[in-house]
């Protein structure tokens with residue numbers, strides 16, 4: 063999952079590159095050119111990175127399907143699992159600040175990062191139940207969010 067976090071950081075770097083390109087070439091032409099270059103780089107990188115990650119998740123989904131079946135109850139349980147994992151993020155974070163005086167500091171930032179990765183993986187597994195192409199759906203969603211944010215940031 064470290065690779066997944068690194069991929070997100072690289073995507074953020076590409077967004078920054080898009081912003082820098084737009085500032086180097088003033089006016090609407092510069093913005094359009096920067097968007098085209100950034101989109102091409104981002105799209106190629108995302109396709110490559112997510113193909114690997116989603117291939118691994120696909121194996122996890124197949125394993126779960128074989129063990130637990132594929133009915134509506136299993137779908138609901140996979141969504142419930144997501145809530146469980148989010149709770150573990152909160153628990154780990156609380157453990158980093160020693161909020162419970164009886165327990166003191168029980169977790170590290172690395173523990174929180176691990177729990178966040180559990181949330182991401184669990185969501186990726188659940189995502190397979192609602193779309194035939196989870197990798198493509200995810201990439202499109204990330205692009206949509208990036209576009210929305212970048213549009214707001216442009217003068």
Ligand SMILES: [Mg+2]
Nearest residue numbers: 147150177180
């Ligand atoms: Mg967990």
